[in-house]
Amino acid sequence: MHIRIFVTGGTFDKEYNELTGELFFKDSHLNEMLKLGRSRVPVEIRTLMMIDSLQMTEADRDMIARNCEQVNESRIVITHGTDTMVDTAKVLAQRITDKTIVLTGAMIPYKFGSSDGLFNLGSALAFVQTLPAGVYVVMNGRCFIWNNVSKNKQTGEFEELK
Amino acid sequence: MHIRIFVTGGTFDKEYNELTGELFFKDSHLNEMLKLGRSRVPVEIRTLMMIDSLQMTEADRDMIARNCEQVNESRIVITHGTDTMVDTAKVLAQRITDKTIVLTGAMIPYKFGSSDGLFNLGSALAFVQTLPAGVYVVMNGRCFIWNNVSKNKQTGEFEELK
């Protein structure tokens, strides 16, 4: 059972440009992270885009959804910026009902040493292997169904809707 | 739903003694790791012992089993040295059938910066939330039932029995 991983960018993959002092995207760190975690989960990784999720358009979300529909794998992890992760989850849930799709991300870039990314990746890969078809957000070690989750902008944590 | 975490030591929690150049145990890094991962999974942590799993005796395993039996939580993660993780899983499986117990560990100490521990902890916490009652080993991003797993001493990876 292969897992498909789609990379879309987000804080996860941001790096620090030491000449400008700004954050930017270069390459995904997914392979490096899976190696660090000594993962032996069979995965196929494809980078769909490398953007901040605040800049993600409906066309981008449509492209992500089409990729989820078209790949052979029925279990998919999507790395995604946290700010609009729930929006993308909603789009996916309306179009795909026969696959297990887990969106995850990070609050701190992996390259900054103190990232939550490796923990989240471990969680996401585990949840995607065991959950039934559906669209989920995995953050903070927890799993949320797409229509019962929001990001608390004060704490940066994900929580159920009230 | 609280998760119980039992700490038993293992590579996970080893530190480097800069005066003697040897590895040793001081305190568990579980709380620090959960904080780094921004975990919001409700957990109760108890340190049962801090030993290398090659030195774990039958009395130690009996003590771990008794703790698993007696706690209220029905979902339990045990951090454990990898060398005899499968042996402990076997003891637990023979005595406890109504709880979900996940054993995990690390190949590199958390304090050494390049550890697989955070990834494994993320996986273990995810699997323990979703799997039915049983005893499991979670390593390399994968989940194994206690009686179908061994550690490959050449690669350091866990795999199914042939």
Next chain:
Amino acid sequence: MHIRIFVTGGTFDKEYNELTGELFFKDSHLNEMLKLGRSRVPVEIRTLMMIDSLQMTEADRDMIARNCEQVNESRIVITHGTDTMVDTAKVLAQRITDKTIVLTGAMIPYKFGSSDGLFNLGSALAFVQTLPAGVYVVMNGRCFIWNNVSKNKQTGEFEELK
């Protein structure tokens, strides 16, 4: 022989705000870095400001110069943003001739794990102990006299004037 360390901010001490995704200043990491380096050099640390050196005004530079003049120590290290480090060095050189003053900084924040800051701090503390009175910039493991140095904006490295 005590060394005085003045903290003025710069990339050295920047942190990542995980809620806004922006870099900001909180506390100086100097004490933590000296501890990591197991430094036994007697130092007195004072934070004068915590700013990006692009925002440093003439009033700020005057304040730094006055502090250098007034402290008892005759050997001073100043942590400083790299963009205008040379400008501050010039102001100091025009006012202070009887002390050894070393300015240093970093291209990557210390908190990001892959910083040059610890290396630069080690260099700066060493140079300040051995050089005669004068104002110097210490970056890239090298020591430059204040009036024969500039930052190459393409490479991010410091070099002698042509």
Next chain:
Amino acid sequence: MHIRIFVTGGTFDKEYNELTGELFFKDSHLNEMLKLGRSRVPVEIRTLMMIDSLQMTEADRDMIARNCEQVNESRIVITHGTDTMVDTAKVLAQRITDKTIVLTGAMIPYKFGSSDGLFNLGSALAFVQTLPAGVYVVMNGRCFIWNNVSKNKQTGEFEELK
């Protein structure tokens, strides 16, 4: 002015063998450390041996001394285990009087993330550029002449003789 760096091993370059749980030597991390520190000091690196300094023989020390004598460079940094660094310094001081030789090391392996090695390397490279001919030990941000230094085995720090 090129600096010669001789690598002899020591804690500096130790790594963790995840299969055996023991520390061992593979390759030197000097190039990686100089790159991290963005060093632009012109250096030539040669690995003479990769051993724990407790296992260093008189033949080893003789070999180090011969290399110091024969290289063209008059400024030399030697990375060395801390336990017998002072012994090697003594051998070198008896044979070489016309070069500046700095011995340095680390209490924690560079690969363990929390090493003092990068700080010490920055200090050593700075001191070797400014000090007159002689043999020195550079640790804890400080510089000691070879015949006025010992390692305090209780604290792991270097200090002057009483």
